[in-house]
Amino acid sequence: MNYINSPIEQITFNSRKYFIKRDDLLHKDFSGNKARKLYYFLKNDFPNIKKVVSHGSAQSNAMYSLSVLCKIKDLSFDYYVDHIASFLKENPSGNYKYALENKMNIIDAELPKTFEEDTLFISEGGAVSEACFGIEILANEIISWANENKIENLKIFLPSGTGTTALYLQKYLPFEVLTCACVGDEDYLKKQFNMLEKENHPTIIKAEKKYHFGKLYKEFYKIHNELLTQTNIEFDFLYDSLGWICLEKYLETLQEKDFEILYIHQGGILGNISMLERYKNKYGSI
Incomplete structure (x- = not known):
């Protein structure tokens, strides 16, 4: 690829x-600036990691790209949002629809302050070093x-x-x-x-x-x-x-x-x- x-x-x-x-x-499936920002995680192996956690909006480009990354890496993916529009829930489309198809677990709740050792947290929009x-x-x-x-x-x-x-x-x-x-x-x-x-x-x-x-x-x-x-x-x-x-x-x-x-x-x-x-x-x- x-x-x-x-x-x-x-x-x-x-x-x-x-x-x-x-x-x-x-x-x-993996393009744009999110592919650039997530390239480190694509090219490297993380044998002790089983889950990726991130957060943001329910139509985020980063959300979709992370769902692709997790699918490629065979990792589970939890994504936290503070709101999902009822219309979008009932009529999935765009990034939301395709991230769900990639087995994203979307959680309408506050982001936890700590995570398990087997979890990789990637901040909103892939804003990481x-x-x-x-x-x-x-x-x-x-x-x-x-x-x-x-x-x-x-x-x-x-x-x-x-x-x-x-x-x-x-x-x-x-x-x-x-x-x-x-x-x-x-x-x-x-x-x-x-x-x-x-x-x-x-x-x-x-x-x-x-x-x-x-x-x-x-x-x-x-x-x-x-x-x-x-x-x-x-x-x-x-x-x-x-x-x-x-x-x-x-x-x-x-x-x-x-x-x-x-x-x-x-x-x-x-x-x-x-x-x-x-x-x-x-x-x-x-």
């Missing part, structure tokens, strides 16, 4: 040229590509949840890494950075308005459809829509652009199935 070394494609979006690192194409293992490989792929194509002035952009991928990319890359906060605000993102690394943080681009994670915004729906139409690439609703909005606004503020942009496509499109239904119900077709 090829879990690393995704292709880089050139696209034009709204008359601007971008390069896209297609981590969404790593593997049909072991994530640097796979992200360093990603950084080296980018460096090799830039060297081969003689690109010296390069900026990397990717939207962030916990910010783990952006943080470790900045650690291993000689280029500036740009990101935006999609789950919390900029202060939340800085706190997440500091929990793993105290220095050498990526540059945070601030959104022009406050967005609540998981809420439906017409501009998200619009840019998602524009990206699909212009590039023939499907991006994630929750992260990439805000990511592209922030990136375009950032580029508009610059007097000159003497650098190339490499956008990291971090996957997560499995959750688009349920999101698209919600958007169509609210806004119809755009």
Whole structure:
């Protein structure tokens, strides 16, 4: 199975040229930034571990990727949530549906404070120091590509949840890494950075308005459809829509652009199935 070394494609979006690192194409079941962050656990054996425990939302990309990891490793998987919508329980879809099919045990309760010795705890979104293992490989792929194509002035952009991928990319890359906060605000993102690394943080681009994670915004729906139409690439609703909005606004503020942009496509499109239904119900077709 090829879990690393995704292709880089050139696209034009709204008359601007971008390069896209297609981590969404790593593997049909194990792709995107979660595959990078969990690569350490995939490549190493844990003979004394029988169970993996994590937590987060009931449609989390990390939840699904962990369910795949546990299926591959023949480990049981407990996933704690603080809420499951009744509609989702009755009509499983997206990450929730496929994680259940991978034998995930979802628990609507408070996360325990301690675990048995045979249990591996992985914090929400894969925000763990072991994530640097796979992200360093990603950084080296980018460096090799830039060297081969003689690109010296390069900026990397990717939207962030916990910010783990952006943080470790900045650690291993000689280029500036740009990101935006999609789950919390900029202060939340800085706190997440500091929990793993105290220095050498990526540059945070601030959104022009406050967005609540998981809420439906017409501009998200619009840019998602524009990206699909212009590039023939499907991006994630929750992260990439805000990511592209922030990136375009950032580029508009610059007097000159003497650098190339490499956008990291971090996957997560499995959750688009349920999101698209919600958007169509609210806004119809755009």
